[in-house]
Amino acid sequence: MNDSKLLYFGTNTKMYKTNEETRAFLTELLKLTADLNPDDARLFVIPSFTALTDARKILNASPIKLGAQNICWEDAGEYTGEISPVMLKEIGVDIVEIGHSERRHIFGETDDQAEKKVRAAINHGMTALLCIGETNEQKDYGIQDEVLSMQLKIGLHSITGSEAAKALWIAYEPVWAIGVNGVPISKSYAQDRHAHIRKVLIDLFGEETGSRIPVLYGGSVNMDNALLLMSDPNINGLFVGRSAWEAANFNKMLRSILNR
Numbered sequence: 649m650n651d652s653k654l655l656y657f658g659t660n661t662k663m664y665k666t667n668e669e670t671r672a673f674l675t676e677l678l679k680l681t682a683d684l685n686p687d688d689a690r691l692f693v694i695p696s697f698t699a700l701t702d703a704r705k706i707l708n709a710s711p712i713k714l715g716a717q718n719i720c721w722e723d724a725g726e727y728t729g730e731i732s733p734v735m736l737k738e739i740g741v742d743i744v745e746i747g748h749s750e751r752r753h754i755f756g757e758t759d760d761q762a763e764k765k766v767r768a769a770i771n772h773g774m775t776a777l778l779c780i781g782e783t784n785e786q787k788d789y790g791i792q793d794e795v796l797s798m799q800l801k802i803g804l805h806s807i808t809g810s811e812a813a814k815a816l817w818i819a820y821e822p823v824w825a826i827g828v829n830g831v832p833i834s835k836s837y838a839q840d841r842h843a844h845i846r847k848v849l850i851d852l853f854g855e856e857t858g859s860r861i862p863v864l865y866g867g868s869v870n871m872d873n874a875l876l877l878m879s880d881p882n883i884n885g886l887f888v889g890r891s892a893w894e895a896a897n898f899n900k901m902l903r904s905i906l907n908r
């Protein structure tokens with residue numbers, strides 16, 4: 649549940665950090681953020697699967713939440729290469745990232761699959777972080793809001809209001825803004841999309857719940873645009889890639905927002 653003063657801030661390390669590199673990153677991050685009040689910031693890190701077990705040990709009972717980058721919707725079965733929610737739960741994963749643009753556009757994941765994954769994460773007591781966002785082509789056609797509505801309505805189809813209130817975060821990450829070739833978003837474009845997302849969440853879950861679901865922004869977030877983005881009341885946090893993969897940069901960006 650989102651308290652409007654609480655900042656959500658975290659990173660997905662994609663397929664970049666080895667287990668050893670993740671351990672070093674988290675150890676440094678824990679030191680740098682040890683003085684923070686967990687009531688001010690909900691921090692999270694989503695490393696590779698191979699780093700999850702050690703990451704859990706390092707984070708231990710710290711307030712930094714641990715996420716997984718994907719999940720299978722089945723508990724067990726003939727699904728070679730997939731990772732079951734039971735396995736994630738066994739490690740002590742808190743959050744599951746679902747439908748990241750790289751999963752959708754490189755590996756062909758669909759909204760139907762996202763819906764089953766959201767269901768699985770929530771059924772197993774983890775928070776579902778559903779990522780949505782339009783492609784450049786969809787933006788050019790002017791159908792970005794239709795795309796976002798569809799991704800939310802299908803991806804959250806079976807989710808009840810009380811589940812959404814307890815265990816759902818959304819990340820708006822326009823495909824064209826993500827990664828080294830990504831184009832940083834303008835403040836007004838981000839504002840319009842976040843207002844639309846908020847409206848859809850309110851339509852789906854009612855005013856009380858819909859207005860409190862945390863909605864994060866991601867895609868080429870950096871020191872230069874973080875504060876600008878966070879000035880929008882519909883943006884509850886930032887989901888950062890490259891710019892947060894050094895613990896010192898993660899901490900610096902986080903502090904600049906908290907001290908604004």
Ligand code: PGA
Binds near residue numbers: 866887890891
């Ligand atoms: P980026 O990645 O910040 O490196 O653009 C964002 C993301 O993919 O979540």
